[in-house]
Amino acid sequence: MSLPKPKPGDLQALLRAAYPDARCALDHGDPFQLVVATILSAQCTDARVNLTTPALFARFPDAASLAVAPLAELETLIKSTGFYHNKARNLIGLGQALMARHGGRVPSDLATLITLPGVGQKTANVVLSNAFGVAALPVDTHIFRVARRLGLSKATTPEKVEADLCRLFPREDWIELHHQLIFHGRRVCDARRPDCAGCPLLDLCPTGLGKMVDPHSGVKLTSAPEALRPSGEKKKNTGERASPTGPSSSLGGRNRPPSPTLSPGQGTPQRIISLVPSVTELLVQWGLAARLVGRTRYCIEPRWIRNTVPTVGGTKDPDLGRIRDLAPDLVILERDENLQETAEALTALGLPWLALEIRSVQDCVAALRLLGEKLGVAAAAELRASVLEALLKGRRRKGPRALALVWREPWMSAGPDTYLGDLLRQGGFTPIGPDRYPVLAEATLEALGPQVILLPTEPFRFKARHQQELQKRFPEAAVHLVDGQSLTWYLSRTEEGLSLVRALRMG
Ligand code: SF4
Numbered sequence: 001m002s003l004p005k006p007k008p009g010d011l012q013a014l015l016r017a018a019y020p021d022a023r024c025a026l027d028h029g030d031p032f033q034l035v036v037a038t039i040l041s042a043q044c045t046d047a048r049v050n051l052t053t054p055a056l057f058a059r060f061p062d063a064a065s066l067a068v069a070p071l072a073e074l075e076t077l078i079k080s081t082g083f084y085h086n087k088a089r090n091l092i093g094l095g096q097a098l099m100a101r102h103g104g105r106v107p108s109d110l111a112t113l114i115t116l117p118g119v120g121q122k123t124a125n126v127v128l129s130n131a132f133g134v135a136a137l138p139v140d141t142h143i144f145r146v147a148r149r150l151g152l153s154k155a156t157t158p159e160k161v162e163a164d165l166c167r168l169f170p171r172e173d174w175i176e177l178h179h180q181l182i183f184h185g186r187r188v189c190d191a192r193r194p195d196c197a198g199c200p201l202l203d204l205c206p207t208g209l210g211k212m213v214d215p216h217s218g219v220k221l222t223s224a225p226e227a228l229r230p231s232g233e234k235k236k237n238t239g240e241r242a243s244p245t246g247p248s249s250s251l252g253g254r255n256r257p258p259s260p261t262l263s264p265g266q267g268t269p270q271r272i273i274s275l276v277p278s279v280t281e282l283l284v285q286w287g288l289a290a291r292l293v294g295r296t297r298y299c300i301e302p303r304w305i306r307n308t309v310p311t312v313g314g315t316k317d318p319d320l321g322r323i324r325d326l327a328p329d330l331v332i333l334e335r336d337e338n339l340q341e342t343a344e345a346l347t348a349l350g351l352p353w354l355a356l357e358i359r360s361v362q363d364c365v366a367a368l369r370l371l372g373e374k375l376g377v378a379a380a381a382e383l384r385a386s387v388l389e390a391l392l393k394g395r396r397r398k399g400p401r402a403l404a405l406v407w408r409e410p411w412m413s414a415g416p417d418t419y420l421g422d423l424l425r426q427g428g429f430t431p432i433g434p435d436r437y438p439v440l441a442e443a444t445l446e447a448l449g450p451q452v453i454l455l456p457t458e459p460f461r462f463k464a465r466h467q468q469e470l471q472k473r474f475p476e477a478a479v480h481l482v483d484g485q486s487l488t489w490y491l492s493r494t495e496e497g498l499s500l501v502r503a504l505r506m507g
Helices: 008-018 031-040 046-059 063-067 071-081 084-102 121-132 141-149 158-168 171-187 233-240 277-285 320-325 340-349 361-375 378-392 419-426 442-448 464-473 484-488 494-506
Strands: 272-274 292-295 330-334 353-356 401-407 411-414 452-456 478-482
Touching: 008 171, 031 046, 031 084, 031 121, 046 071, 046 442, 063 084, 071 084, 121 171, 141 158, 141 171, 158 171, 272 277, 277 292, 277 361, 320 340, 330 340, 340 353, 353 361, 361 378, 361 419, 361 494, 378 494, 401 419, 411 419, 419 484, 419 494, 452 464, 452 484, 464 478, 478 484, 478 494, 484 494
Parallel strands: 272 292, 272 330, 330 353, 401 452, 452 478
Antiparallel strands: 401 411
């Protein structure tokens, strides 16, 4: 008996809610950069490619320079992406072919693109859809796995899965769907450990529901039994998935513990432990200090809670025995701030937890509402969320290229896909650098060519001498030493952070 496929419209609605930020993960500024980055991404992570390309494009910014690139130098620049002998030869061949046949420009049709060295059908489709907006749905390893698990295709080759998906979904949605499925594969539907219990697509997924064997692993997956899911979770799960309680990395996609302790019948949490400094401050701002029974040693604001709320270790190394002894009815985490192991240990102890995911100012709006609802202070939360929403209204022009550094020796920055990156964006700057919190080699820092550099006073204690050092290196740039808490404490100080950044933008 064949299983019914999820309805494309239903699936798209869930994917849109879960991944409003889905986009091409390869940093690029034009079609040339994208085709180069895509060639480099073969057998390599996008994050690694994004660390490599700034220096590469600084040295070889166009087809003309790439065509005459010294092989050994090019190999050194791209070595970390793997298979660099082959890739370097292809890149030089690409530059030469673009110069000889296309006036140095990347062609915008499939038939011509696939004649270029290093460009196969998949690379061509990535370039066509992302650089030229041509409808295409290239199937990579994530889409291949997710589509088959969702029962959208039984095909056993990427080409046939692509054909099946293109038949099922409207042409105008292919590009969006391509990014959403990749995000879903990376964040939730992991190859080895899919997070079915917390998956926003679970109710549409025959694999997650155990109705068929996982076509990827060949075994039946088990997800949390329905009886263990809180009443109404299906709806909440969908809305909360992308943010703030998003899945993946640090918290390993386990954004919801298997035991449903927050169901309406069990009341509002009265014994809360916060493992997130800015959330601790937010709870105090909401008048919930009396319900705080534990905090980390970094939860130091407002100052008086240092005398009234006991500590339970650090954000990355909380004392689980102490937490257990305090018998919390809710532990609050955030996926960059805390580790997946902590969430797993809490689950093993049978302690309820809630993980936020804050990667943008908009995530703060959703997180405020979520926390307000869970903690029984919906009105206060709604007021704050509405104010923040109002502050975010209006179109942002692309402003000066701004780099937010968060560490020294080695240099590390907060990338465009972090909360700090988005705060800069919302404040009128263009955040630059690789995504997440990359280490920046001196050459990369140089190549980024920031027009504005922000040095927050935490997590690294940047001081005036660092400001002077960078000002010397980047005489054209405006280098600002800024209050770290205002800039990085999401939720409790987001409005403050926005004002600070906007004031800097106004000069
Ligand atoms: S329910 Fe499980 S198998 Fe299905 S899409 Fe979600 S994570 Fe993947």
